[in-house]
Amino acid sequence: MDSIDIGLWVTGGLLLMVVLGMRVAFAAGLAGLVGLVWIFWAKFGYAPDKLGKAVTVSVKIAGQVPHSKVSSQALSLIPTFILIGYLAYYAGLTKALFEAAKRWIAWVPGGLAVSTVFATAGFAAVSGASVATSAVFARIAIPEMLAIGYNKRFAAGVVAAAGTLASLIPPSAILVIYAIIVEQDVGKLLLAGFIPGAFSAVVYVLLIVGIAVIFKNVGPPVTGFTWRQRFESLPGALPIVFVIVIIICFVYNPFGGDAWGTPTEGGALGAFVVFLMALYHGMRWSELKNALLETAKLTVMIFTIIWGVLIYVRFLGFADLPGAFADWITSLTMSPMLILVCILLAYAVLGMFMDAIGMLLLTLPVVYPAVMALNGGEAVTAADSAFGMSGTMCAIWFGILVVKMAEFCLITPPIGLNCFVVAGVRPDLSVQDVFRGVMPFFIADGITIALLVAFPSIVLYLPRLAQ
Amino acid sequence: VEWNVSLWGKRRAFTEHVEKLAELVSEKTGGEFTLNISYGGLSKNKENLDGISIGAFEMAQFCAGYHRDKNRAITVLELPFLGVSNLDEEVAVSQAVYSHPAVQEEMAQWSARLLMPSPMPQYNIVGTGEPRDQLAEFDGMRVRATGGIGQAFSAVGGVPTSVTATEAYNAMESGVVDTVAFAQHAHLAYGTINRADWWTANLNPGTVNCPVVVNIDAYEALSPEHREALDSSVDGAVGHYLENYGKLLDKWDSVLTEKNVTKVELAEGELDAFRKVAADPIREKWIADMSAQGLPAQDLYELVMATLKQQRGN
Amino acid sequence: MAGQASVLEDQSLLSRFDRWLLSLEQALALLSGLAVFSLMVLAVVSVGGRNTANMPLPGYVDWIEQVMPLVAFMGISYVQRDGSHIRMDIVVGRLHGRALWFVEMLTVLLVLVLMVALVWGSWAHFQRSFDFSAPLWSRDSSIDIGIPIWPAKLLAPVAFSVLCVRLVLQVWGYGRAFVLGLANPVAVPLIQDTVAQAAAEAEQLEGQE
Ligand code: NA
Ligand code: NA
Numbered sequence: 001m002d003s004i005d006i007g008l009w010v011t012g013g014l015l016l017m018v019v020l021g022m023r024v025a026f027a028a029g030l031a032g033l034v035g036l037v038w039i040f041w042a043k044f045g046y047a048p049d050k051l052g053k054a055v056t057v058s059v060k061i062a063g064q065v066p067h068s069k070v071s072s073q074a075l076s077l078i079p080t081f082i083l084i085g086y087l088a089y090y091a092g093l094t095k096a097l098f099e100a101a102k103r104w105i106a107w108v109p110g111g112l113a114v115s116t117v118f119a120t121a122g123f124a125a126v127s128g129a130s131v132a133t134s135a136v137f138a139r140i141a142i143p144e145m146l147a148i149g150y151n152k153r154f155a156a157g158v159v160a161a162a163g164t165l166a167s168l169i170p171p172s173a174i175l176v177i178y179a180i181i182v183e184q185d186v187g188k189l190l191l192a193g194f195i196p197g198a199f200s201a202v203v204y205v206l207l208i209v210g211i212a213v214i215f216k217n218v219g220p221p222v223t224g225f226t227w228r229q230r231f232e233s234l235p236g237a238l239p240i241v242f243v244i245v246i247i248i249c250f251v252y253n254p255f256g257g258d259a260w261g262t263p264t265e266g267g268a269l270g271a272f273v274v275f276l277m278a279l280y281h282g283m284r285w286s287e288l289k290n291a292l293l294e295t296a297k298l299t300v301m302i303f304t305i306i307w308g309v310l311i312y313v314r315f316l317g318f319a320d321l322p323g324a325f326a327d328w329i330t331s332l333t334m335s336p337m338l339i340l341v342c343i344l345l346a347y348a349v350l351g352m353f354m355d356a357i358g359m360l361l362l363t364l365p366v367v368y369p370a371v372m373a374l375n376g377g378e379a380v381t382a383a384d385s386a387f388g389m390s391g392t393m394c395a396i397w398f399g400i401l402v403v404k405m406a407e408f409c410l411i412t413p414p415i416g417l418n419c420f421v422v423a424g425v426r427p428d429l430s431v432q433d434v435f436r437g438v439m440p441f442f443i444a445d446g447i448t449i450a451l452l453v454a455f456p457s458i459v460l461y462l463p464r465l466a467q
Numbered sequence: 468v469e470w471n472v473s474l475w476g477k478r479r480a481f482t483e484h485v486e487k488l489a490e491l492v493s494e495k496t497g498g499e500f501t502l503n504i505s506y507g508g509l510s511k512n513k514e515n516l517d518g519i520s521i522g523a524f525e526m527a528q529f530c531a532g533y534h535r536d537k538n539r540a541i542t543v544l545e546l547p548f549l550g551v552s553n554l555d556e557e558v559a560v561s562q563a564v565y566s567h568p569a570v571q572e573e574m575a576q577w578s579a580r581l582l583m584p585s586p587m588p589q590y591n592i593v594g595t596g597e598p599r600d601q602l603a604e605f606d607g608m609r610v611r612a613t614g615g616i617g618q619a620f621s622a623v624g625g626v627p628t629s630v631t632a633t634e635a636y637n638a639m640e641s642g643v644v645d646t647v648a649f650a651q652h653a654h655l656a657y658g659t660i661n662r663a664d665w666w667t668a669n670l671n672p673g674t675v676n677c678p679v680v681v682n683i684d685a686y687e688a689l690s691p692e693h694r695e696a697l698d699s700s701v702d703g704a705v706g707h708y709l710e711n712y713g714k715l716l717d718k719w720d721s722v723l724t725e726k727n728v729t730k731v732e733l734a735e736g737e738l739d740a741f742r743k744v745a746a747d748p749i750r751e752k753w754i755a756d757m758s759a760q761g762l763p764a765q766d767l768y769e770l771v772m773a774t775l776k777q778q779r780g781n
Numbered sequence: 782m783a784g785q786a787s788v789l790e791d792q793s794l795l796s797r798f799d800r801w802l803l804s805l806e807q808a809l810a811l812l813s814g815l816a817v818f819s820l821m822v823l824a825v826v827s828v829g830g831r832n833t834a835n836m837p838l839p840g841y842v843d844w845i846e847q848v849m850p851l852v853a854f855m856g857i858s859y860v861q862r863d864g865s866h867i868r869m870d871i872v873v874g875r876l877h878g879r880a881l882w883f884v885e886m887l888t889v890l891l892v893l894v895l896m897v898a899l900v901w902g903s904w905a906h907f908q909r910s911f912d913f914s915a916p917l918w919s920r921d922s923s924i925d926i927g928i929p930i931w932p933a934k935l936l937a938p939v940a941f942s943v944l945c946v947r948l949v950l951q952v953w954g955y956g957r958a959f960v961l962g963l964a965n966p967v968a969v970p971l972i973q974d975t976v977a978q979a980a981a982e983a984e985q986l987e988g989q990e
Contacts, residue, residue, distance in 0.1 A: 021873030022888035023866035030895040060521040063902015066937045068511050070853035071846040073631060079817040079852050080824075183507075187637055250641070261641050261828055262634055264845070268824030275821070292814025293807075296856045300813060301866060303853035317508030318471070358867060378477060415871075513924070517909055536915065536922035536929070607835050613925055627925070628837050643831070760915065 003039060007319035010035035014312065024358045025308030032312035033062045039318050065314055066307040073264055074176065074186050075306070079299040080267040081128030081171040084243070084274050086291040088126050091277035094136050096236030097122045102144075103230045106222035110212030112148065113158045113219060114205050116141040120162035121201040122237065124169040125244045126274060129298070130356075130410055134163025134418045138425035150219040154211075156429050157437025160418040161204060161444070164407035167356075168197030170247055171267055173302065174356060174406060178399045181364045184392065187263040188463045192396045194248075196404065196459055200448050207444045239277045243270040302357060309361040322369045329370040336374045336386035337453075343367060344405055344449070351409025360406060371398050393460050400459045401452055408445045411438045468693060470685065471524035472504045475512040480652045480715050481585055482506075484708035485528065485679060488583075491700035492693075500693045502526065516680070520577040525685040528585060530677040532614040537577070539757060540570040543767040544676040546753060547619035548746035549775075552671065554709055556778050557586040561676060563774040569763050579680040583701045586709070587650045588716065589671040590616050593663035594646035595639065598731040602740050611635050612648040615753075616673045619745035620648075635659055648672065651719050652712070660722065665729040669738070672745075788863055789967045795957070798950055799968035803862060805943065810856035816848050823848070840926030847923070850933045854940035858947045864970025874972055879959055885969070886955035893948040896941050903937035910934050 014031035018024055036058035037051075044050035069075075088094065101115035101122070108114055120137055127133045137159045145155040167174045170190035179186040212218045250266025260266070278287075316322060332339060350359055371394070376384055378391040387394055410418040419434040452458055472489070474482050482504075489502035510518040515527035516537055531541045544564055551557050561584035564570055574581055592610060599605060606624035610617070617627035630638040636658045638644045647659045654660040681697075689697065723730060733741075750768065757764035790796045823845065827838040838844070860866055873884060910921035911931040919929030951969050958966035965971065 017888070017891070018869055019872055020884060020888060021868055021870050022891060023861075023868045025866055026892040026895055029899070030891055033895060033898060057522050059898045059902040060905050061518070061523045061902070063899055063904070063937075064510075064514055064517060064521075064906045066854065066899065066903060066941075067850055067906060067934050068514055071849045071933060073634075073842050073845045076820050076845050076849055076852075080820055083817050083821065185637070261643055262630065262637055265643075265824045265828050268821045269828060271821045272825050289811065289814075292818060293810055295817050296810045296813035296852075297860055297865060299817060299852055300810070300854070300856035300860050304857055304860070304866060307853070314509075317505060320503075320505075320508070322508075415869075517906070520909065521905075533924050534921050534930075535927055536919045609831070609835070609837065617925070626835060626837060627839070628831075628841075631842060643837075756916075 003042070003319040004321060004324050006035060006038050006042065007316060007321040007324075010038065010315065010319075011321075025304040027308075028305075028312040028362065029062070029308035032308075032315040033058060035312070035315035036061055036318060039315065061314060062311045065311045069307050069310045070303055072180070074180050075303075077171070077176045077186065077264060077267045078128070078173045078302060079295060080271050081173050081176070082298050082302075083291070083295045084171065084267070084271045085127040085129055085132050086295050087271065087274040087278045087283075088123070089136065090281060090283040090287055090291065091239060091274050092236065092281050093126065093240060093274070093277070094119075094123055094140055096233070097240060098137070098140050098144075100230075100233040100237040102222065103225040103233045106225075108209060109221055110208040110219055111221040112141070112145045112150065113155070113208045113212070115222075116145070116158050117162045117165075117201055117204045117208065120159075121165050121169060121198065122240050124166040124197065125247075126171070126240055126270065127166045128171045128173040130163045130166045130407060131417050131421055133166040134160055135421045135425060137163065138422045142422075142426055145219060148220060148222065151437075152429060153433045153437030154218055154440075155437070156419075156422050156426065156434040157439070157441060158204075158208065160411050160416070160422045160434055160438045161441035162201075163418050163422075164410050165197050165201055167403060167407050168193040168200060168400070170194060170197075171270070172403070174360065174403055175399065177302075177306070177357060178360060178364070178403060181361065182368050182395055182399065184395045184399070188392075188466060189396055189399055190247075190263060191462045191466055192400055192459050193403070194462055196400050196448070196452055199451075199458055200404070200445070203444045203448050204441065207440060211440060239273060242273050246270050246273065305358055305361060309358070312362075313365045316365055322366045325366045326370040326373040330373045339374060340371065340387075341453070343371065344401060344453075347402065347405040348408065348412070351406060352412050352415060356406035356409060359409070360402065364402070368395075368398070387456070389456060389460065393456075393463065396463050397452075397456050397459050401449065404445070404449055404452065408442075408449070411441065411445075468500045468689070470500075470502050470526055471509060472502050472526040473509040473515050473518055473524045474504060474528050475507045475510075475515075476656075477506060479656060480708075480712050481587075481650075481677070482528070483711045484583060484585065484704040485526075487707040488697075488700050488704035491703050492696050495696040495700065496693060500689075500696060516577050516579060519579045519680055519682050522578070522682060522684065524682075526582070526679065526681045528677055528679045530675050532675045535614065538573065539760065540567070540573045540762055540767060541565075541676055541678065542615070543753070543764070543771060545615045545673060546746075546750050546768070547615045547673040548671070548742045549673060549771060550671075551589070551674070551775065554586045554588060554712060556775060557588075557674065558584055558705060558709070559778040560771045560774045561586065561678070563770055564767060565678065567763075567767060567770060569767070573762075574680065575683065577680075578683045580683050580686055582679045582681050582697075583705055585677040585679060586705075586712070587674045587677065588712075589674050590648040590650060591667045591670050591672070592646040592648045593654055593659050593666045593728070595662060595664050596645070598665040598729050599646075600731050600733050600737070602737050608646060609644045610646045610648060611638060611644045612672075614675070615749060616648055618749050619672050619741075622745040622748065623741060632657055636662065650674065652715055655715075655722070660726055660728065663726070663728050665731045666723060667733065668730045669732050670741075788970055789965055791967050793967060795950065795953060796967040799862075799954075802858075802943075802947060802950065806856075806859035806862055806947070809940065809943065810859040813852055813854075813856040816851035816855070819848055820845065820852070840923065840928065843923035843925045843928055847928065847930075847933045850936040854936050857940050858944040861944060861947050861951075862970070864972075870972060878964075879962055881972075882955045882959035882963075882966070886952060886959055889948055889951045889955060893945065893952060896945050896948060900938050900941045900945060903934070903941060907931060907934040907938060 010031050017027035037054050040054035040057050098119040101119040106112055106115045141159055142155050170193055175189050175193050179189045247266045247270050250261045375386050375394040380391050382390050410416055413435045423429050423431045423434045493501050509524050513533045515529040518524055519527050531538050532545055535542050565581040602623055608625045609628045610620045610625050611630050612620055612627050621627055628644045635647050639662045754764040827841045831837040911918055912920040917929045921930045954966055954969035
């Protein structure tokens with residue numbers, strides 16, 4: 001049996017364990033460990049007296065991975081981004097944002113829903129995680145929408161969909177994870193998420209306005225705020241602007257001249273600003289302790305998946321499966337663009353059943369080299385490439401597409417975490433209600449993804465500027 | 468027989484000797500003995516020596532500066548201002564040190580046998596703004612330099628600053644560092660040359676040492692013909708590396724012109740002053756520390772000097 | 782999907798072990814949280830030092846790499862205790878009674894096998910970096926300022942050992958439920974249906990605002 005077969009058998013075993021309900025991180029780690037033993041024993045010719053040696057070598061290889069992989073400066077962005085989100089609750093940023101958005105823009109058709117999207121997009125600039133974002137806005141925005149006669153399914157759908165913006169608009173834990181798996185510049189990827197995130201928000205807004213104009217029952221505009229009231233709402237939302245400016249300027253300085261530091265520093269300083277805000281807002285040790293414990297919990301969950309899956313990936317490296325898959329993809333006679341669309345569709349199907357981070361970690365080690373090979377390799381120039389962009393730019397573009405797909409999966413049935421959370425916050429809403437309410441946004445996301453595929457410059461404009 | 472080889476990054480000038488070695492060995496044995504090269508799939512670069520010691524793969528490349536405590540003896544080759552001026556000299560001093568019994572003994576603790584060096588040119592710095600060609604101008608300079616080279620700069624008031632190689636470009640762009648010390652191929656690969664206004668042509672502060680090693684058990688398990696094929700291919704592989712890197716160095720001057728980068732030459736007096744405050748104390752401290760740990764440090768240093776002298780005598 | 786669940790308690794020996802271990806797990810998780818906080822402080826010190834006194838924190842990257850294992854590992858058992866490690870519970874969620882306890886016990890046993898192996902492997906990884914006869918006991922040091930790495934490497938086998946103890950308790954708990962055919966066993970995370978679980982998550986946020 002050659003190593004490709006071993007790779008396929010072990011992958012099958014991994015899927016079985018995942019379906020059986022074994023925690024994804026450990027299932028991946030165990031599959032990787034067993035796979036390594038198999039590969040090494042095969043190398044020793046399956047001699048019975050060599051099994052012990054195969055186990056020893058494999059255990060030692062697997063035992064390196066946790067420390068080796070988590071002690072990375074780039075990964076330190078993830079806990080910081082998560083901490084920002086938790087501190088932001090205590091700083092009162094969410095309420096302030098929604099209030100400001102309401103006073104300034106709720107006069108358009110579907111006004112409160114539009115305000116919700118904008119406020120969520122603003123909160124996305126300090127929050128690195130989609131699910132947390134939806135949970136917060138479900139409590140702030142849905143009651144207000146229902147109070148003025150919104151369809152409750154629609155109101156829930158708006159919040160579930162808008163929460164997904166948090167993973168495109170920087171900071172974003174999932175973009176950092178992508179950057180690490182594919183070994184690309186974290187700063188450029190974060191930067192690249194900015195326009196597609198804003199673009200998604202605009203598509204959501206246009207959809208809402210369209211629906212509000214056609215179906216009058218969606219929700220009336222909210223008018224009557226004075227200019228004085230509008231300006232009074234701004235100071236509360238100001239820290240968000242601070243954080244955005246800090247993070248962006250530490251990655252790339254749009255005002256001309258040098259950036260201010262590295263993304264790692266930017267993330268940490270952003271957290272510090274929000275921390276000071278929260279202190280000012282009345283946070284004390286017991287709340288801070290709570291925030292730290294919650295941050296630790298989410299961080300450990302993510303890191304356990306990271307090293308667990310990377311043990312499996314180390315096994316794939318020894319089995320050379322990624323290389324074989326890349327060879328197979330490039331040998332296909334379909335057009336590269338068609339193959340890319342098929343890959344994205346496969347992600348849509350997989351994402352219906354899987355968690356976003358787990359999905360990316362499991363698939364990218366195999367899919368990413370294949371997509372890069374499809375474009376013509378890492379070092380290809382734009383002129384010689386299949387998608388008309390250099391290797392680095394293709395890595396960034398594909399990253400944004402994949403993350404957008406992963407976000408889309410947060411709102412698709414049967415497993416759409418954002419919808420579950422919104423339904424959880426609102427006892428009067430069933431999960432089915434939320435899935436029904438979020439359906440119009442499938443169209444918006446479909447349009448967004450199609451446009452990002454057709455016009456890569458939407459993604460690549462900022463990274464190219466920063467070069 | 469198939470050997471797994473753990474490298475990292477992408478195929479580049481720095482890995483050409485391993486690629487050539489694989490080609491030669493396979494040729495000589497009619498495909499019976501092959502080297503299966505993996506770029507990062509088998510291990511992280513800082514753990515290649517661990518992988519060799521475990522027996523995870525049979526051949527690997529690593530750099531001494533990544534983990535000085537793992538390989539104290541060969542760090543003699545990373546002392547600042549050794550006076551190595553070209554790649555041929557770097558090969559000669561590396562091979563001399565690699566054959567020293569104390570060095571081999573330390574590597575044997577990792578089940579590793581030193582096969583060949585990956586000679587690197589001197590880590591001259593690129594910087595932005597006005598060229599720094601006086602020692603006084605290094606005062607307060609934030610420089611991305613690790614190990615002995617970093618220590619050398621701090622001896623003249625420089626501020627060694629931690630950034631990873633991949634963040635070096637960002638760090639330079641953002642003013643986190645003023646200057647970056649790299650070999651030429653890395654200045655090209657990590658794009659630091661694109662931010663540079665000047666490059667020091669004759670500072671020659673030192674370099675890093677990155678050997679290619681093989682697992683001792685695997686090496687000893689080879690049949691005599693296969694071992695002969697491997698050993699006899701080393702010279703050809705290193706020769707190919709030198710030729711290839713030489714081309715890159717020839718291209719270097721045209722890159723400087725094209726990017727409008729000034730070539731900075733420091734006056735001999737300035738260099739002497741630098742060596743005096745940086746090279747001598749750091750070397751003396753290294754010898755004292757390593758001797759205290761039972762390594763023949765003085766011996767190793769003198770071996771380097773003697774080899775250099777001999778190489779120049781030829 | 783996330784699989785957060787509740788853990789029941791009573792006066793049995795198993796439950797007392799569970800609570801005793803929980804207090805250790807909570808302390809370790811808080812250590813993780815404080816480590817995240819220290820990442821923020823490190824950056825502020827480094828950026829501040831650089832811009833005010835031209836004194837960036839020496840070895841900033843090295844220090845981050847030392848802190849990360851603290852962030853990543855110390856809470857692992859705390860998260861396992863209430864079943865928060867991510868999993869797919871489409872299938873498990875449909876099971877009841879003995880079938881459920883059997884599958885849970887089986888998967889936890891498999892996790893235990895993995896973690897025992899990883900305690901061994903990560904201990905070996907630590908041992909290669911540790912040498913009693915060397916200065917600072919160090920046989921592996923960081924790239925920039927040369928600090929010993931063995932303390933950071935030691936964190937993995939330590940945290941994984943605590944997790945192994947937790948897994949043994951859970952095997953005991955599920956095994957007991959399977960043998961006795963219990964409806965609501967103690968000391969193991971019980972699946973809530975997804976909606977109740979989301980409500981619990983949301984409640985947690987509520988407390989924080
Ligand atoms: Na975000
Ligand atoms: Na889904």
